[in-house]
Amino acid sequence: MATLKINGETKDFDAPDDMPLLWVLRDVLGMTGTKYGCGIAQCGACTVHLDGQPVRSCLLPVGEVRDRAITTIEGVGATAAGAKVQKAWLDLEVIQCGYCQSGQIMSAAALLAATPNPDDADIDAAMAGNICRCGTYVRIRAAIKRAASEA
Amino acid sequence: MSRKSRRILLGLAGVAVIVVVAGILILRGPGPMTFAAGAKVALADYRAADPTGVPPALAKASLVERGEYLARAADCMVCHTAPGGKEYAGGFAFKLPFGTLYSTNITPDRETGIGDYTDQQFLDALHRGVRRDGARLYPAMPFTSYTYITDADALAIKAYLFSLPPVRATPPRNTLAFPFDQRWAMTFWSVLFNSDERFRPDPAQSPEWNRGAYLAEALAHCGECHTPRNPAFALDNYDKFAGAVTAGWRAYNITSDKATGVGAWSDDDLVSYLTRGHAPGHGTASGPMGEAVDHSLGRLVPEDIRALVVYLRSVPPVASPDLPATLAPPAPASYRQGGNLADIRGRRVFEGACASCHSWTGQSPLTPFATLTGARAGNDSSAINVAQIVISGTRRHTPADALSMPAFGNIYSDVEIAAVANYVTARFGSKGSAITADDVAALRKQGSQ
Amino acid sequence: MSFTHQSPLVSSRRKLLGAGIAGGLLFAFHLPVRGQDKPLKVSDVSTGPFAPNAFIRIDVTGKTTLVMPQVEMGQGIYTAIAMILAEELDADYTTVALEAAPPSDKLYGNPAFGIQATGNSNSVRAFWMPLRKAGASARAMLIQAAAVQWKVEPSACSAASGEVIHAASGRRLSYGALAEAAGRQTPPADVPLKDPKDFTLIGKPLKRFDTPAKTDGKAIYGIDVMLPGMKFATVASCSVFGGKVGKVDDTAAKKVPGVRQVVVLDDLVAVVGDHMWAARKGLEALNITWDEGANAGVNSAAIWDALRKASAGDGVVAKSTGDVAKALAGGDTIEAAYELPFLAHAMMEPLNCTVRLTPDACEIWIGTQVMTRVQSEAAKAAGLPLEKVTVNNHLLGGGFGRRLEADMVAAAVRIARQVDTPLKVVWTREEDTQHDVYRPAYRDTISASLLNGRIAAWKYKVTGSSVLARWFPPAFQKGIDIDAVDCAVDMPYDIPNFHVEYVRAEPPVPTGFWRGVGPNNNVFAIECFMDELARKAGKDPIAFRRDMLGKQPRLQAALDLVARKSNWSDTLPARAGRGVSVQPAFGSFIATVVEAEVDERGEVRLRRVTSAVDTGIAVNPDTIVAQLQGGLIFGLTAALYGEITIANGRVEQSNFNDYRMLRIDEVPPIEVHVIKSGEAPGGIGETGVTAGPPALRNAIYAATGVALRRLPIDKEAIAVRSKT
Numbered sequence A: 001m002a003t004l005k006i007n008g009e010t011k012d013f014d015a016p017d018d019m020p021l022l023w024v025l026r027d028v029l030g031m032t033g034t035k036y037g038c039g040i041a042q043c044g045a046c047t048v049h050l051d052g053q054p055v056r057s058c059l060l061p062v063g064e065v066r067d068r069a070i071t072t073i074e075g076v077g078a079t080a081a082g083a084k085v086q087k088a089w090l091d092l093e094v095i096q097c098g099y100c101q102s103g104q105i106m107s108a109a110a111l112l113a114a115t116p117n118p119d120d121a122d123i124d125a126a127m128a129g130n131i132c133r134c135g136t137y138v139r140i141r142a143a144i145k146r147a148a149s150e151a
Numbered sequence B: 001m002s003r004k005s006r007r008i009l010l011g012l013a014g015v016a017v018i019v020v021v022a023g024i025l026i027l028r029g030p031g032p033m034t035f036a037a038g039a040k041v042a043l044a045d046y047r048a049a050d051p052t053g054v055p056p057a058l059a060k061a062s063l064v065e066r067g068e069y070l071a072r073a074a075d076c077m078v079c080h081t082a083p084g085g086k087e088y089a090g091g092f093a094f095k096l097p098f099g100t101l102y103s104t105n106i107t108p109d110r111e112t113g114i115g116d117y118t119d120q121q122f123l124d125a126l127h128r129g130v131r132r133d134g135a136r137l138y139p140a141m142p143f144t145s146y147t148y149i150t151d152a153d154a155l156a157i158k159a160y161l162f163s164l165p166p167v168r169a170t171p172p173r174n175t176l177a178f179p180f181d182q183r184w185a186m187t188f189w190s191v192l193f194n195s196d197e198r199f200r201p202d203p204a205q206s207p208e209w210n211r212g213a214y215l216a217e218a219l220a221h222c223g224e225c226h227t228p229r230n231p232a233f234a235l236d237n238y239d240k241f242a243g244a245v246t247a248g249w250r251a252y253n254i255t256s257d258k259a260t261g262v263g264a265w266s267d268d269d270l271v272s273y274l275t276r277g278h279a280p281g282h283g284t285a286s287g288p289m290g291e292a293v294d295h296s297l298g299r300l301v302p303e304d305i306r307a308l309v310v311y312l313r314s315v316p317p318v319a320s321p322d323l324p325a326t327l328a329p330p331a332p333a334s335y336r337q338g339g340n341l342a343d344i345r346g347r348r349v350f351e352g353a354c355a356s357c358h359s360w361t362g363q364s365p366l367t368p369f370a371t372l373t374g375a376r377a378g379n380d381s382s383a384i385n386v387a388q389i390v391i392s393g394t395r396r397h398t399p400a401d402a403l404s405m406p407a408f409g410n411i412y413s414d415v416e417i418a419a420v421a422n423y424v425t426a427r428f429g430s431k432g433s434a435i436t437a438d439d440v441a442a443l444r445k446q447g448s449q
Numbered sequence C: 001m002s003f004t005h006q007s008p009l010v011s012s013r014r015k016l017l018g019a020g021i022a023g024g025l026l027f028a029f030h031l032p033v034r035g036q037d038k039p040l041k042v043s044d045v046s047t048g049p050f051a052p053n054a055f056i057r058i059d060v061t062g063k064t065t066l067v068m069p070q071v072e073m074g075q076g077i078y079t080a081i082a083m084i085l086a087e088e089l090d091a092d093y094t095t096v097a098l099e100a101a102p103p104s105d106k107l108y109g110n111p112a113f114g115i116q117a118t119g120n121s122n123s124v125r126a127f128w129m130p131l132r133k134a135g136a137s138a139r140a141m142l143i144q145a146a147a148v149q150w151k152v153e154p155s156a157c158s159a160a161s162g163e164v165i166h167a168a169s170g171r172r173l174s175y176g177a178l179a180e181a182a183g184r185q186t187p188p189a190d191v192p193l194k195d196p197k198d199f200t201l202i203g204k205p206l207k208r209f210d211t212p213a214k215t216d217g218k219a220i221y222g223i224d225v226m227l228p229g230m231k232f233a234t235v236a237s238c239s240v241f242g243g244k245v246g247k248v249d250d251t252a253a254k255k256v257p258g259v260r261q262v263v264v265l266d267d268l269v270a271v272v273g274d275h276m277w278a279a280r281k282g283l284e285a286l287n288i289t290w291d292e293g294a295n296a297g298v299n300s301a302a303i304w305d306a307l308r309k310a311s312a313g314d315g316v317v318a319k320s321t322g323d324v325a326k327a328l329a330g331g332d333t334i335e336a337a338y339e340l341p342f343l344a345h346a347m348m349e350p351l352n353c354t355v356r357l358t359p360d361a362c363e364i365w366i367g368t369q370v371m372t373r374v375q376s377e378a379a380k381a382a383g384l385p386l387e388k389v390t391v392n393n394h395l396l397g398g399g400f401g402r403r404l405e406a407d408m409v410a411a412a413v414r415i416a417r418q419v420d421t422p423l424k425v426v427w428t429r430e431e432d433t434q435h436d437v438y439r440p441a442y443r444d445t446i447s448a449s450l451l452n453g454r455i456a457a458w459k460y461k462v463t464g465s466s467v468l469a470r471w472f473p474p475a476f477q478k479g480i481d482i483d484a485v486d487c488a489v490d491m492p493y494d495i496p497n498f499h500v501e502y503v504r505a506e507p508p509v510p511t512g513f514w515r516g517v518g519p520n521n522n523v524f525a526i527e528c529f530m531d532e533l534a535r536k537a538g539k540d541p542i543a544f545r546r547d548m549l550g551k552q553p554r555l556q557a558a559l560d561l562v563a564r565k566s567n568w569s570d571t572l573p574a575r576a577g578r579g580v581s582v583q584p585a586f587g588s589f590i591a592t593v594v595e596a597e598v599d600e601r602g603e604v605r606l607r608r609v610t611s612a613v614d615t616g617i618a619v620n621p622d623t624i625v626a627q628l629q630g631g632l633i634f635g636l637t638a639a640l641y642g643e644i645t646i647a648n649g650r651v652e653q654s655n656f657n658d659y660r661m662l663r664i665d666e667v668p669p670i671e672v673h674v675i676k677s678g679e680a681p682g683g684i685g686e687t688g689v690t691a692g693p694p695a696l697r698n699a700i701y702a703a704t705g706v707a708l709r710r711l712p713i714d715k716e717a718i719a720v721r722s723k724t
């Protein structure tokens, strides 16, 4: 039995060290907001924060996490940047099917926390690892700017 | 013709012969172990523990089991297996500038494999590069290294191969252009470049060194990739282990040179790299070296790895002038600093496909295997391996939790791959590269598969 | 407003009610993480205090539940349906609750197909009148009930925001208070519908119902369903189409920690584990020998050869007017052939299906575009009668046509038959990509002749697989696939001599509907050829088209608007160009201009995209803009990068590293202009998909002078040095 610090709570779980965090979250802990899209760090659907940094949980062995703080889409609303991003996402109606959006929001929240006033190149650098098959990119860009302007 | 002129002519002829012989000798160069100046002795005359054969723990194992270990050490399988094909059934393509060679089926199938080979025929192939029908093998088969394998070990390997299920499979026809399709020409090549001698230990060196030498030279054939070749395509041991480009990948300098070889690596680093294909701060083995670790080196017993390390450490330093002597520290955390900013495409590919795993700093948040900081490839301003890894990815099996990198060659154009390779070397190396789309196109053609 | 992603409200209605009242709120979200609530049953729709039809239920507290016959896959249809129903019902839109409909072709069949399917961008088109009538008739019954109670004429009453009002006396009664009495009213035979000028909801950019739960991880997609005691499985099918399982050695797989079972069926192998990771590791550890079957030698080159050969023969005539042969012979004739590749759907949510199978019942959790087909496939695979199969539909993480199939359900149920626990089967991205039903490869040949700068004759032949013939045989009549010739037989240009043929040619690769369906192909070929003809006629591409759109005023207006908005006539740098496309597809009239530049090596960069669309009454204009933005990106992704290739009977692509997607840093500004219109609504989900590729190709044509006739874009063909 091991523990993880997720969204400020301590969670016990039982899983091998090499199991990616994604599957611990989804299949062991039932936290299904974090999505599986590719399993090879190419789509960003599985993005979570590790001590505030965005990481792709589909390739992150849970054994590497140790006592670092994990934030998932279920908890990112409790952070200032996360809340702003979620609000902007709704204000501009970014989302279509929504499957990629947990990851998009996590990446955007990490971007805003590190770069409060991102320009287009900052957005590209932080968001290009997140694929949206529904093509919501135009609104993602606008919503990040909107969130940034609501400091 | 006057006597005088005849004498002059004869004299000239003599000089010519001397020049030719000297030329050949120079071309032929020293043998792989000549750098260790001690007098070598025949194995039978060597007093210390036998450096050949299997490790002591396997001494009592069956012939087939011993052969299996030795075949692994000689890494027969990788070259004799086509991608997705049956093991040892051949068909692996060696893409050469003058055509493609396909490895042969070495399963015991009688018609398409080596099922009909006698012991002597097997030894002839392994030691002398002569096929059962008398035809000459090309040196893609490293018989100039295997020639140092003892008869006993060679026959153990044969016993192992003959214990495998026969597979009926004929590899595709070679597509070599004239004159390279003339196998008979290899007879002369062999006379010049194949010593056709078995391993001779050096009593002046430690037993561990001798075991390492046998493993490195006879079985693992390290020099086939890491030693540059002369104009006749034979190993040039003047620059032994100084690094070379083989099959579109760059095998790095593994001499004891501190700046550009492995002289500054700790023993633990070397052991880790040889067994896991990764050493902290030194990057991760990919391409042919990744395969060598996965299928061969990573499966040797620890004493054998230590012996290899001892041997490697004794190889004289040769500097690689084109490799920066210093490694770059981790790159800045922001994309705004570092990297090649001249070509926006490089950053575009990196931010989309690479940054998620490798991070902007080069220190992977996911796995040490994806950390670029300290990796030789990123510090290599030829960017050959960086481009090659982007094209074909890596497929690692050792250790069990090793992460592989997917191949991106099908979705990115030559322009984009050149751009991202230049971006990566500028960002994570101490001297950026400037490869072009044409270079990438050429690399795509060279990668063996 | 609230919304449930599936239909658990029935059994939990009391609970919800309690929560709503206790919390002083109307109705809180109810998004069960574990998804084991009982789904809505067909019979339930006629119970309850007031259930005037299949779409509306109002209980005594006034809670108004709208039942969604179409599925939500990102296109915003839940919101559009709710808006239409609430508009005519005069419900309090801010408090309505949504439920997904249970499987029933009878109650929820798409009027366009006759079965319960969401596709072809026709949800709003097909349900526009039925939903309005349902809303209006329910409102009429509520008004009647109030009128009876007040003893006044119904005509003296009106309704607004969930209340009936008697203006003369100022009396008001809430829908909740009227629910029971309304249930006793006879539905009126013919109710008047609102005049569109009185719409209070329709036409407003209202917020979507489904998006809040998609911002905080609460939304449950099929892949997220968790059941007590559930195990996880992942599958491998033979990578050669039609191949079978030969031998399976599971010794190593069974040693993987967490692996519970290896299920071997004739065509696939599944590993069942405590979680997806165990199942995946187990699958990797299996040693499977496949019996590859007849297709092991198939490759792309041969498939294209066969398609080209088929395309050389005569097809079935789909439409013919005038005398094409004569007109072609008499004019200045040019010819071209266009080819489009196989494409995968690559929805972000990989295929999945969760099954709970007991000896006498089967329950399915999934996100699907075809509820009733899922039910019947499950029944067949489980060997149970239809009524023993319950289907819980969820939000779809993208559909794009892939979820118009039920193959994943049949597979999951067959696996579940071998397993004792509830089972979630998830396909890896790689399996999903390699076992898709692919957008057919097409070849289109066109010849046309010009006379005085206009097209005098047009002869067009489509060759490709017929998805309809497999998917919906009744629609495949006399050799014509009406989808495959969609937008070809009803071309907008005024051409006196006109002839369209269809050749059905089936490749050894499974094919299916793909976002944009038939128009993808036809609009591409037609609009590319229009540019080649314009050049031949020495005319500007927009002017050339405009001249022949006299009978299509809506399209002409869209074209004029896009020309203005895109700065069509402004000069561009060298090797940059603008391209246009117009199309009447899916009942929407759209003109699009793509601006792109091509560098020396043939690398393409998108600079700007502008669309102008007349889609009739825009139910939710913001959704229309969003769908076009997304659809354009979807189409441009395919145009730039999309191609599935076959080698040795296998798909060569597997994941996003070898099947490329457009990323945010490649996407240009996209402007969409919605033209105000009073016409009936058109479809919008696929409109952008088909509009983008020809406009991009024409931009490249303008930038480089190279007339590409194949997708994806061939960079080498447009590089400077390959121009001879």
Ligand code: FES
Binding pocket: A035, A036, A037, A038, A039, A040, A041, A042, A043, A044, A045, A046, A047, A056, A057, A058, A059
């Ligand atoms: S699932 Fe992790 S990046 Fe796609």
Ligand code: FES
Binding pocket: A095, A096, A097, A098, A099, A100, A101, A131, A132, A133, A134, A135, A136, C074, C348, C397, C398
């Ligand atoms: S919203 Fe559907 S994939 Fe992004």
